[in-house]
Amino acid sequence: MTASNEATAAEIVAAIRDRKVTAVSVVEAALDRAERLKHLNAFIVLNRDGALAAARQVDAGARTGALAGLPVVIKDNINTSDMPTSAGTPALQHARATRNAPSLQKLLDAGAVVIGKTNLHELAFGITSTNLAPFAGPVRNPHDTTRIPGGSSGGTSAAIAARIVTCGLGSDTGGSTRVPAALTGTVGLRPSVGNGGADRRYHDDNHVVPISHTRDTVGPMGRTVADVALLDSVIAGTPLAMAIPLRGVRLGVPACFWSGLDRDVETVARAACARLVEAGAVLVDVDMPDLFAQNEKVSFVVALHEPIADIPAWLAASGIEGITLADIAAGVASPDVVGAFGAITADAFGAAYDDVMAVQRPALQAIYAAYFRDNKLDAILFPTCIAPAPVIDETSGSGEMSVNGGAPVPTFGTMIRNTDPGSNAGLPGLSLYAGMTPDALPVGLEIDGPVGGDGKLLGLGLSIEAILGVAPPPKL
Template structure:
């Protein structure tokens, strides 16, 4: 079979693996096509590093395998991108910040290694919001720059995993890895018409689904996790199965599913976001889904008592531990912070260094977080819910702020709202309570921008949540590709 460039670019991860395993598509040809695509779309700033020689050499090794060996690799020849705060042996891991520019870790993060062992090929490192402390991916570091939304390059793609999302949406790669502390896989997925997954974390210890410990430039060990990103939920399930193991997705019928609609997360939406989301609900209800309104009147208060103190307090010790464990070029948080390029991130690190929320941390971690977790678990149990569903973000992508990187936004002409708070509101509860969250495309707004829907599930129900997402995307369909 002769593959046109357009046919290769259109492949989802699962489709690409099928073609690569069977030998119908050569890994070298596919990788070369995507590398050329990356070069042609460099103005989007999706990548900080492109590994031309390494990716082509890895593709040659895949093509040289006997057919039986290639067929046994779950990801044989699949090109991926990896967020620039996730350790990669042989490739820089800078977290988008000047003090770490050019730093190359000794080993891959475990999640990366599992994908590579399964046959995946790392094309390069994906750009991001500096040090992952933001949701716009407007990066002021000279080696990074602002990531641009492929549906409109004057707009943000969301963050902090904006580069991974843009590479996937722009057909530079079919899949990749991001990280998520408060919404960093799900927000950019929603704003770029892609899918992003935050796996279960629980209390941040042994019960977490992915185990990357000191292999990611951190914010918070309690809240951080690596997460797969792709153009379909089926692709997320493929990557998740390789990283965490487990059985195939359970068989699932839409008829009889009980999905909760949490009132606080449907309030105060941009009109065009609500319009798309309501149409999606109608399609899913017609397919057999039962929607259950849930008040969740304490959600905003409980979540507000948890998130900030944990992230701001844990960042100082956790970043220091990563710097020391990885023998980074700077060995103190102060030295790292002194060279931060993005104004919004510099302001956050002033708070980190001063430990401004340190006195609130013990109560947030040991009292308010368990209370939030019990509240979330009771919501699922009391209403017999399979998942919660709501718009991933309150609004569509907004213009890039070239001066500050993060400022305020207005929803339908209303009063100004802090940009980070506006975009984090709906994604943050899953993060602070440690449960799995999934964003999938809901449709396109009246202004031609992607809108995402988020599904949250009980802790540990990751594979079932992904199965629900696969069933939902079969009803909702995929958004159109950006015109580039």
């Protein structure tokens, strides 16, 4: 007997624990499927020998825990001591950290088995996962391999959508767990970050190749909300989230998030809303008219100034010697990331940074706080991305796209429009499957909550998923 490709993480762990399957057979099947589907470019490296050795320990009773024997994947910007942490960029291709990131270590301590490290948008600076580094290549969406899987955690989402594994770790700065979840029909959590410290749900400082210490966080991704909730409970050390009935739950639906949508996305998302209302949810139709303008004052200033100090701090903390920020910038292979690192090395936004952190970001957070408070909301509900997955552009790494046949617009700004504000405010967000377009492309629906509301978001997500279902497997 082997574990089903549609089994949840908890079902796989239970089957191994009850000796209905062996951990070795489950892990070997995941590795073999990854090899068969290597055209997706979901992986930078497979960990066959290490994964099978760990699985044998599980079968021998030497490794136990809530995740014993569960195959998982890890985004290749998260530190691993037994494999390089390349962030998909040439200068770091062979860089190896001295110890695992804390979030990963908690999964390992619970018995999880890492089968490989996943591909990503180079240095996580983008949302297409069209990585033009020679050893990486563009990640392809399992539902349509001519299209992007989203990013920057595109490899993790592609591996999950393709049923190679049920779950794994990504990271999120402006949408990097949630955008790929939406575009591949999977689930992605951005946990609370708030202002750092006690607000932060996961603590991986200097153990993930950084963009921004203010905004970055590791985030669990899975085929189902239950898969994500299981990983979250292990990492956060909290009880497993339980479904929260939707009757009476108040969900804000600000017009700014629902404007300018691709017609097919809007049809799917509004049909999903109608089903939630039938289940008793209350949609609160109040706008946040100043939100996007305020977010623009914050986003790029933080993301393109903080790497100047954060990347050298990560190199030092990880014990990686002989590589500098200048070396990383000089080696970047993707043209869109070259542009970003030009702004970073020139510190193009340094003069505005202090004002952003002291005035503009708190003002953005105040908009959210007032919206939740004044409308007595449990969460904010909106389409994760305003359009389905666009076609891969292997020229720039990002490129342009069209919405509803309109003029070309930048892919990056278009696809993160709805995910970026909550990131800058430090809120938790959960993207889950809403339905399919007529072209069989997944559509994601996101719920954002106040800082610290992660458990409640997962509980609501479990109930929403029970109504809307999970995405069908891609035809691979």
